[in-house]
Amino acid sequence: MNYKRILLKLSGESLMGDKQYGIDNERVRQYAEDIRDVVAKGIEIAIVIGGGNIFRGLSAEKSGMDRAQADYMGMLATVINSMALQDALEKVGVKTRLMTAIKMEQICEPFIRRRAMRHLEKGRVVIFGAGTGNPYFTTDSAAALRAIEIKADAVMKGTRVDGIYTADPEKDASAVRFDEITFREVFAKNLNVMDMTAFTLCEENKLPIIVFDMNKQGNFMKLASGEKIGTLVRG
Numbered sequence: 001m002n003y004k005r006i007l008l009k010l011s012g013e014s015l016m017g018d019k020q021y022g023i024d025n026e027r028v029r030q031y032a033e034d035i036r037d038v039v040a041k042g043i044e045i046a047i048v049i050g051g052g053n054i055f056r057g058l059s060a061e062k063s064g065m066d067r068a069q070a071d072y073m074g075m076l077a078t079v080i081n082s083m084a085l086q087d088a089l090e091k092v093g094v095k096t097r098l099m100t101a102i103k104m105e106q107i108c109e110p111f112i113r114r115r116a117m118r119h120l121e122k123g124r125v126v127i128f129g130a131g132t133g134n135p136y137f138t139t140d141s142a143a144a145l146r147a148i149e150i151k152a153d154a155v156m157k158g159t160r161v162d163g164i165y166t167a168d169p170e171k172d173a174s175a176v177r178f179d180e181i182t183f184r185e186v187f188a189k190n191l192n193v194m195d196m197t198a199f200t201l202c203e204e205n206k207l208p209i210i211v212f213d214m215n216k217q218g219n220f221m222k223l224a225s226g227e228k229i230g231t232l233v234r235g
């Protein structure tokens with residue numbers, strides 16, 4: 001696969017490194033360097049970051065908060081993460097634009113699809129903050145949605161696990177990793193790749209998903225260069 005435009009999805013938790021909460025600057029710096037190397041190859045990159053390291057709507061609802069209110073807080077958390085990554089990217093010389101689904105004119109641009117595509121064509125990394133801008137969604141859905149809108153070749157989901165397994169490899173030692181799997185097989189085997197809304201959106205729009213270990217420096221470059229690492233989900 002020859003990638004020209006990639007949507008990279010990073011979970012909020014991945015930014016924590018070994019910490020229990022918040023942002024590990026060292027981890028963010030590593031991600032920024034990895035992204036810089038891929039941009040240097042002329043590949044266009046858009047990024048969606050989660051907010052789970054700071055705030056999650058669903059967990060807050062369980063402790064009594066109104067769900068929609070809590071979800072908006074979660075979306076704000078993704079903007080904090082996006083700003084941290086933007087800072088780290090600019091420190092390593094990458095040109096960036098942060099666009100959010102909720103207007104915050106003093107710190108970023110509003111999301112305008114055609115403008116986002118223009119930034120990408122100019123070689124800028126575009127970070128999409130505030131998820132989809134709607135409560136009851138996740139940043140996986142935002143990643144799928146934005147990837148389709150900007151006509152990305154694939155969604156690459158950077159996690160701490162190196163792909164999709166028959167069972168959770170952190171709990172089950174006999175779990176086996178798939179190199180490739182179809183959307184239908186994921187449904188049939190009831191595997192957890194993304195939430196269903198996001199996953200269905202990818203399937204319906206024939207958008208391949210690749211799950212890979214982003215914590216290993218150089219992995220993103222390998223993947224973007226066409227090397228078969230992680231697990232590829234396709235139709």
Ligand code: UDP
Nearest residue numbers: 012050051052057071074131132137138139
């Ligand atoms: N969120 C939302 N709508 C969106 C994206 C995110 O309401 O379109 C909220 C939701 O509360 C979620 C939080 O933002 O729990 C953080 O996002 P997510 O859980 O997807 O982050 P991740 O698990 O990737 O860290």
